[in-house]
Amino acid sequence: AIVSNPPYSTKWVGKDDPALINDPRFSPAGVLAPKSYADLAFTMHMLDWLDVAGTAAIVEFPGVLYRRGAEAKIRRYLVDNNFVHAVIQMPPDLFFGTTIATCVIVLKKSRPDSRVLFVDASKEFVREGNKNRLAAPNRERVLSLLAARADEAHVAALVSQQAIADNDYNLSVSSYVEPEDTREEVDIVALNAEIAQIVARQERLRASIDQIVAELEADEAGAAAAQTSPVGSDAPGAAGAACAGDGTAEEE
Numbered sequence: 031a032i033v034s035n036p037p038y039s040t041k042w043v044g045k046d047d048p049a050l051i052n053d054p055r056f057s058p059a060g061v062l063a064p065k066s067y068a069d070l071a072f073t074m075h076m077l078d079w080l081d082v083a084g085t086a087a088i089v090e091f092p093g094v095l096y097r098r099g100a101e102a103k104i105r106r107y108l109v110d111n112n113f114v115h116a117v118i119q120m121p122p123d124l125f126f127g128t129t130i131a132t133c134v135i136v137l138k139k140s141r142p143d144s145r146v147l148f149v150d151a152s153k154e155f156v157r158e159g160n161k162n163r164l165a166a167p168n169r170e171r172v173l174s175l176l177a178a179r180a181d182e183a184h185v186a187a188l189v190s191q192q193a194i195a196d197n198d199y200n201l202s203v204s205s206y207v208e209p210e211d212t213r214e215e216v217d218i219v220a221l222n223a224e225i226a227q228i229v230a231r232q233e234r235l236r237a238s239i240d241q242i243v244a245e246l247e248a249d250e251a252g253a254a255a256a257q258t259s260p261v262g263s264d265a266p267g268a269a270g271a272a273c274a275g276d277g278t279a280e281e282e
Contacts, residue, residue, distance in 0.1 A: 032076050032086035038128070039091050042068035054078065059107040061100045069094045070104045077113060077137055085115070086137040095133060095201040105199040109146070109191055113137050116147040116176055119203035121155040123162045133203065136176070146194060148187045148206040149175050184210040 044050070044065035055078040056062055056071065063071035069091055080086050094101055095117065108114050115138040122131035131152060154168035164172075175186050187206040197205055 031084055032080055032088070034072070034076055034086070035089040035125075036069065036072035038130075038132075039067045039069055039093065041066055042071055044068075044071075058111075059104045061103045063104065064100050067091075067093070067097070067101065070101055073108075073135065073137075074104065077108075077139075080137060080139055082139045084139070088135050088137070089120075090133050090135055092131065092133050092202070094135075095203075096205075098198075102199055105201055106195075108137070109194050109199055109201075112141055112144050112191070113139065114146050114201070115141055116149060117201050117203055118149045118172065118176075119152050119207075121152050121162050121164075124155070124164070126161070135201075144191050145179075145188050146191070146201075147176065147179050148189060148201075148203045150185055150203050150207045150209070151175075184208060 042063070042065060044062050046065065050056055050062055055075050059074060063069065063074070073088055073090070073094075076086050076088060095105075114135065116134075116136040118134040118136070120132045120134060123129040124132065149172065151168070151172045154164065154171055155162040156165045156168070157163075175182065178186075179188060180186065181188055185207065189206050193206075194201070
């Protein structure tokens with residue numbers, strides 16, 4: 031068995047060394063990994079060393095699963111020759127020095143069938159300190175999925191080579207395992223009824239406010255009218271003055 035965690039997307043000499051295309055480790059794919067991304071060069075190296083009855087589990091940068099160009103051609107070689115046994119999407123923040131969500135490609139040279147198992151293990155972790163970790167139950171869960179090699183909604187998908195070829199040899203787990211929709215299901219009929227009740231309450235409240243405002247305006251108008259209108263209580267003063275005048279005239 032081979033277990034490896036090679037450097038992520040490191041540079042290498044690649045096609046600048048013409049001899050490498052004839053190297054038995056790389057020549058079967060007919061193309062070299064890009065100079066800027068040596069990920070699949072490591073993968074081809076380990077495949078070359080893998081025993082016929084062995085298994086290789088290689089931690090990879092996620093870009094190797096979907097990038098085009100030379101890497102797509104190498105993926106095609108791996109899939110068409112039935113070397114890809116499984117692809118596992120790992121949780122983020124597992125390794126020191128990076129928080130990216132890595133993946134694991136499982137390779138075998140002797141496989142019972144040609145289908146590829148895709149496993150979404152992105153939620154299989156526990157948080158300890160400032161990093162995530164695969165606890166024993168998480169590891170057992172992933173291993174059980176690999177052993178079962180069966181479809182499981184939102185977690186695992188067993189995919190044919192033809193389906194992978196039709197998808198341009200994209201090996202991203204998310205391309206084959208549909209994530210669970212965790213959004214709350216909304217009852218449209220109930221929601222519309224609730225909205226109608228809210229609108230009705232608003233209309234009743236608006237009518238009540240309009241009535242209160244109208245009553246206040248009416249009270250203010252009545253008070254203003256009472257202050258500006260002449261009243262009988264002012265007449266005695268004037269009448270008294272007139273009487274006083276009349277008394278003076280009679281005395282004269």
